[in-house]
Amino acid sequence: MTANGDRRLSGTVALVAGATRGGGRGIAVELGAAGATVYATGRSSRATGPSDLARPETVEETAEMVTAAGGRGIAVRTDHSSPEDVRALVARIAAEQDGRLDVLVNCVWGGDPLTDWEHPLWEQDLDRGLRLLRRAVDTHVITSRYALPLLVARGRGLVVEVTDGNSARYRGSFFYDLAKSSVIRLAVAQAAELKPHGVAAVALTPGFLRSEAMLDGFGVTEANWRDGAAKDPHFAQSESPAYLGRAVAALAADPDVLARTGQALATWSLYEEYGFTDADGTRPDWAAYWSRSLASEHGAL
Helix, strand or coil: CCCCCCCCCCCCCEECCCCCCCCHHHHHHHHHCCCCCCCCCCCEEEEEECCCCCCCCCHHHHHHHHHCCCCCCEEEEECCHHHHHHHHHHHHHHHHCCCCCCEEHHHHHHHCCCCCCCCCHHCHHHHEEEEEHHHHHHHHHHHHHHHHHHHHHHHCCCEEEEEECCCCCCCHHHHHHHHHHHHHHHHHHHHHHHHCCCCEEEEECCCCCCCCHHHHHCCCCCHHHHHHHHHHHHHHCCCCCHHHHHHHHHHCCCCCCCHHHCEEEHHHHHHHHCCCCCCCCCCCCCCHHHHHCHHHCCCCC
């Protein structure tokens, strides 16, 4: 549930693009917990099988979690790199919701198997890097292109571009860095064009996100995730996808969210302003931890 158990988003319609797992799933579920109707989209479906990421999570499972949390989850298998798929998705939302869309979350990623952490640009596979950008940036552009008219028509709403990091710090791999920093710029550009129409656009980053894939990598589950700190002590400072989701729900419910448009935000600052907690009642602050424990070796966050 949301931090205070309210239903502030009852009647709200949201599209979470990239809701199959990880941060997207956390956002979808927490919007549902606040009462929203959530279209959960992605490429992995029970009907068509997993995407090339070969993960077990599906959009149908996410939609069921949204409904169980108190909202209404609607799964739509969508390839967000396909304009035809996205056009059909938005047409369906418009038809089913009388043209209403209040929140658009662009959380499509899919770049993990394409990210090269070992080599500089001049030694990387160019096709692989460009495919990463297609998945992580083009998908956001395509989705906004078709979904934004619904928000503009209402004269209000929120666009959230989910990224990794909210500063100009290099993120360790050329194409990964370009993708994540480009997403912040997408929020800035959309904010400039949407503000006259009463629609806000922001970028938002989690800290050390404890996704399903991350849990698997550490050999733990959400129930015993703290055991992962034996492998990496930094893991003790991680946050669940619910924390990111509660940040988005808080922004979506803020009547003054337009004042934030164009900003690059983070869970570690928003929890102080909105008072939400992670699923276990804690309030992880990745920036504070970085400053204490990592900045001397790796520089400012």
